[in-house]
Amino acid sequence: MPTSTITHAVIPVAGFGTRMLPLSKSVPKELLPLGNRPAIHYVVEEAIAAGIKHIVLVGHAQKSAIENYFDINAELDNQLRHKGKDELADSLNWLPEDVTVSMIRQGKPLGLGHAVLAARPIIGAHDFAVLLPDVVLDPFTTNMSTDNLAFMMDAFATDSHSQILVDQVADEDVHKYGIAKLKNNAAKDVDDQSVTKDSNASFRVAGFVEKPSLADAPSNLAVVGRYVFSNQIFDYLANTTASVGGEIQLTDAIDALISEYGVNVTTMRGASYDAGDMRSYMQAFIYFAEQQLAKDE
Ligand code: G1P
Secondary structure (H helix, E strand, O other), X not given: OOOOOOOEEEEEOOOOOHHHOOOOOOOOHHHOEEOOEEHHHHHHHHHHHHOOOEEEEEEOHHHHHHHHHOOOOHHHHHHHHHOOOHHHHHHHOOOOOOOEXXXXXXXXXXXXXXXXXXXXXXXXXXOEEEEOOOEEEOXXXXXXXXXXXXXXXXXXXXXXOEEEEEEEOOHHHHHHOEEEEEOOOOOOOOOOOOOOOOOOOEEEEEEEEEOOOHHHOOOOEEEEXXXXXXXXXXXXXXOOOOOHHHXXXXXXXXXXXXXXXXXXXXXXOOOEEEOOOHHHHHHHHHHHHHHHHHHHO
């Protein structure tokens, strides 16, 4: 496979996280802990492991603590080193030298599609990845440098089709996600050899339906929150009007892109955790804490 040409990624972090209140009232939901690190730490590590060098956080005035997390706190650094805690100080400066993290603000809260479009002045003409930080892929069992995002980036380099990561969800969860409509529309329940947890597979998709009822869901393959886009998506986003929930939906722009160019879904390898929903966040917290404790022993 050719090596990926994607070096840029957008991580939208402007949302208030109403499903995570009261935890998210004064602490951005992206900084809530999973084990011994804030949730977004794993998402940024995942992007870097896949080969991303420029990360654009699309934020909000009240979420500057996220920007600070990826900056060097010189005062703290000095104090730790003064006390001889150099190892601890070094561990805080974990971001590789050749990786930059920048922040741009969304301004108006007009939806996920609008948030991604807000990154255009920094992304420019590059093709790029999008990682939604509510979803954290299991870093303990997944190889972040070859699986999922890295696979999608390589698949994009091979045939220039945008790639959308999908995973099978239970019937009661389809209304929470963007759901893929497969080419062979007959298949409601995807029971295909290519859809397995042990490997990634990439194939053309006919479209997406954002948060359908179970009756209207075209399949059980949900959009996980990892995308690799050709730069053309920006033109489609710029022409997308508000729909479901009165928001400019990324899903609508993807559907418009599909009608002129092909788009692929990539099936997910490993497990993912929804850290943007209280119940699943608590389950994820227990899993990450247990894994971390076992590693430290
Ligand atoms: C967004 C997307 C949806 C996707 C989901 C994954 O929805 O619009 O297509 O399935 O993220 O978490 P949100 O959860 O932001 O409402």
